Amino acid sequence: MELALIVHLLVVFTIYGILAISLNLVVGATGLFNLGHAAFYGIGAYTSALLVKAGVPWLLAVLTSMATASCVAFIIGIPTLRLVGDYLAVVTMGLGEITRAVFKNWISLTRGPMGLPGIPHASVLGIEFDTAEKFLILGVVCLVIVFVVAERVLYSPFGRVLKGIREDEAAVQALGKNTYRYKMGVLILGSAMAGLAGSLFAHYITFIDPSSFVMWLTFFLFLIIVLGGLGNNLGAVVVTVVFVALREGLRFVGLPLWLNPAALQQLIFGILLIIATIFVPRGLIPERKVVYE
């Protein structure tokens, strides 16, 4: 394998790693069934791409894209987080599709299915991340920041309440916690992280179109966090490495022509997810048990 390909895979890994960790906070730690993660990712990508194209510095654009993703999460959270998880699942799924419809049909802004080409490279304080190697540094820095933040959150009093909500929300409410606020907090945080990943993606590939933000991506991330151990960030990161390699690797296996590679990949991952949920429900690296004195 060439070095360039390895660098590219590593960059893809950093972006997916951020996505997996952020979804893990929302789904794995808190148990909120968020099926619209790809939408927050897409909102981040489009916001950032459009702003930088309009001349805004990347650093400001990435913050704005995180804020935009958070705002959408907040609005979606108001009606759904007070209800059973099933409702959140379907509304976030709907959000995912509406967002994609907006990307596809608001042609004057997003150019629709033709996508946005020529997105400038990310640059911070005059340093331009215009090669894959340079971008890898940026990606790793962002991944580490997200990882540390997620770990800090999980093992803080806030994170304890989140896990409590996942295990038994009524019990946490009985302890006097306003669970709605905690759920809103984690949804906003997770969406902001997804927005960051979206911005990184847009300025790395320098081209985005609606097909990058399909529900299939959310599903792929679900598989990663279920296999990695729900609520375990390290597990999510490890499985992301394996999966990104596997997914790209499948492209090089000589498949018969009639076999649709995307469908085959979907079939394999789907079966894996069913097996994983039934037989290894706690994942390959189970969540750390923390005992408080």
Place this chain on the structure above:
Amino acid sequence: MEIFVQLLVNGVIAGGTYALAAVGYSMVYGALKFINFAHGSIAMVGAYIAFVLVTMGNVPLVPAFLGSMLLTAMLGVMVERVAYRPLRRAPKLASLTTAIAVSFVLDAAVMIIMGADIRTFSLTGLRSYQIGPIYITPVQGAIILTSLAFMVGLYWLLTRTKLGKAIRAVADGISLAEVSGIDTNLIISAVFAIGSALAAASGALIGMDTNLQPTMGFIITVKAFAAVVLGGLGNVWGAVVGAFLIGIVENTGVWFIPPVWKDSIAYGILILALFLRPSGIFGKKEEAQVTVL
């Protein structure tokens, strides 16, 4: 005005197909308190079975339709046995995850076997009838009649037969049904068989009216679920009303906004409904308020 009436009729036709899919959804939710995200994909498989029987097996339309319902019922029972039953006592997140995985596996399998291209039944020799200002194809007439017939049949089944009584008992409380001597596993299998057969009917009718695509299941899932939520989760007749409402609103909505947004209307209604009346039109208020996933 004439166009509006035509749009209204189109809405009723769409509503009929959604209703067929939605009642099965609602019954499964009633029995297991879990959203079967694979329901739309099961409908899609039903559509393809009918398609294969008609175009490749040269089976006449009506026997092919019934055959597809029978085979899809068996598929539904099998899916429940393999993917859902082992997880019945697991956290809800687990069964929701496998349900999504099942839908991806079914979509991918059909895509591999039948290809990703759009297929049509090419029902030649059928001409539209004109009733006053309205045009209606024989398939559309069949949709209205079949959905009405199945709704009446289902009503009879649920209220007048022993099986229906058992299904309602399981929906009221599975443990209580079990201690009263009801074989709950058998009843749940029956629920999946009936729901999947009706889903197949929905898929096959949509396929005959428009076309078939391996990804059509996702849209059916969303529309049917929106109908179920609108009508109140677990309330079978609420789901029927919700289905017709969504069909009518999205079709007459084309009168006011560009048709590319047609599919987004269902999500819009859904989110709006959750804001205004979270428990649905006919749902019991307390059911939606329990916030345990």
